[in-house]
Amino acid sequence: xxxxxxxxxxxxxxxxxxxxxxxxxxxxxxxxxxxxxxxxxxxxxxxxxxxxxxxxxxxxxxxxxxxxxxxxxxxxxxxxxxxxxxxxxxxxxxxxxxxxxxxxxxxxxxxxxxxxxxxxxxxxxxxxxxxxxxxxxxxxxxxxxxxxxxxxxxxxxxxxxxxxxxxxxxxxxxxxxxxxxxxxxxxxxxxxxxxxxxxxxxxxxxxxxxxx
Amino acid sequence: xxxxxxxxxxxxxxxxxxxxxxxxxxxxxxxxxxxxxxxxxxxxxxxxxxxxxxxxxxxxxxxxxxxxxxxxxxxxxxxxxxxxxxxxxxxxxxxxxxxxxxxxxxxxxxxxxxxxxxxxx
Numbered sequence: 001x002x003x004x005x006x007x008x009x010x011x012x013x014x015x016x017x018x019x020x021x022x023x024x025x026x027x028x029x030x031x032x033x034x035x036x037x038x039x040x041x042x043x044x045x046x047x048x049x050x051x052x053x054x055x056x057x058x059x060x061x062x063x064x065x066x067x068x069x070x071x072x073x074x075x076x077x078x079x080x081x082x083x084x085x086x087x088x089x090x091x092x093x094x095x096x097x098x099x100x101x102x103x104x105x106x107x108x109x110x111x112x113x114x115x116x117x118x119x120x121x122x123x124x125x126x127x128x129x130x131x132x133x134x135x136x137x138x139x140x141x142x143x144x145x146x147x148x149x150x151x152x153x154x155x156x157x158x159x160x161x162x163x164x165x166x167x168x169x170x171x172x173x174x175x176x177x178x179x180x181x182x183x184x185x186x187x188x189x190x191x192x193x194x195x196x197x198x199x200x201x202x203x204x205x206x207x208x209x210x211x212x
Numbered sequence: 213x214x215x216x217x218x219x220x221x222x223x224x225x226x227x228x229x230x231x232x233x234x235x236x237x238x239x240x241x242x243x244x245x246x247x248x249x250x251x252x253x254x255x256x257x258x259x260x261x262x263x264x265x266x267x268x269x270x271x272x273x274x275x276x277x278x279x280x281x282x283x284x285x286x287x288x289x290x291x292x293x294x295x296x297x298x299x300x301x302x303x304x305x306x307x308x309x310x311x312x313x314x315x316x317x318x319x320x321x322x323x324x325x326x327x328x329x330x331x332x333x
Contacts, residue, residue: 033321040314044307051303083313087306092298 002089003103003151005096012154017101023108024082030075038195042072043080047087050094061173066107066144067137067181070114072195077111078104106147114140118185122196129196130186137181141174142167 008016031039049063070077082104088094095103114136122132149163167174188195 033318033325036314036318036321040311043314044310047306047310048303051298083310087309091302091306093296 002095003099005098008102008155013098016105020101020104023078027076027078039073039076039080042069043084046080047084064141064144066111067114067140067177070111071118074115077115078108081108081111102151107144110140110143126189129189130182133185134178134182138174138178141170141177145170
């Protein structure tokens with residue numbers, strides 16, 4: 001699920017670049033210095049996850065993991081997604097550089113939403129956490145498909161047709177992502193629960209606040 | 213000394229001569245090859261060419277060429293697809309970029325924090 005070069009009109013490409021830059025800056029200021037290694041590792045996972053192909057009849061779709069990124073990183077998720085997509089477009093020719101802003105919005109906003117949603121609906125018990133993880137993982141991917149349709153709609157495509165097509169193509173991915181996120185959350189809940197809480201405890205001790 | 217010279221002149225020479233004869237006479241050897249080439253050439257000119265045989269030979273050849281060509285085409289397509297997929301170099305390079313960029317960010321933030329601490333303290 002990438003938008004290629006030249007699909008979007010120039011105005012939309014520029015506008016999405018600006019919006020993505022604003023969001024990335026906000027995300028960077030929200031990132032705490034001591035979280036940087038974690039953000040780096042999750043970014044690398046996001047970067048590599050797109051290479052895990054799920055073959056599906058004649059076509060194949062790949063993992064997107066906006067849910068996982070959002071759950072683990074919270075507000076820093078947008079930074080991770082933007083950087084991962086930038087390197088993907090340079091090294092793998094996924095999407096294009098002119099569509100990078102749109103692609104970042106398409107993947108980053110669902111990641112931010114997933115983080116927020118997970119924080120909102122996760123309960124106290126393991127079961128509630130796992131359910132929240134499944135919901136977040138699935139809805140993150142579905143939301144990315146909706147964003148894709150929304151962006152292509154600005155390029156003159158029919159919104160509902162594209163949305164239907166993108167959602168239908170990503171049903172297996174949505175299911176797999178839900179399962180993966182659920183497993184990950186249950187594992188982390190048992191092994192290192194603070195990873196699931198830390199992104200959302202706003203201590204505000206990041207590099208930005210150290211500015212004189 | 214004498215015994216060595218005797219050996220060279222005696223049995224060794226016999227063996228050399230025998231080997232030379234063998235090389236010239238045995239069919240498939242170098243001598244035989246040069247002879248057979250001239251023989252084939254004269255046969256092609258002497259005999260009248262049977263068109264039907266020639267046609268079957270040519271057809272067979274064309275069929276084989278077509279098969280080879282198709283195989284090459286398939287290999288080309290496979291190679292193209294393989295080239296368009298990101299390889300291990302790109303993957304490791306990308307991970308390296310990510311870790312490196314975050315390393316720089318971490319370094320900068322640490323320096324900044326150190327500086328502000330020094331100024332404050």
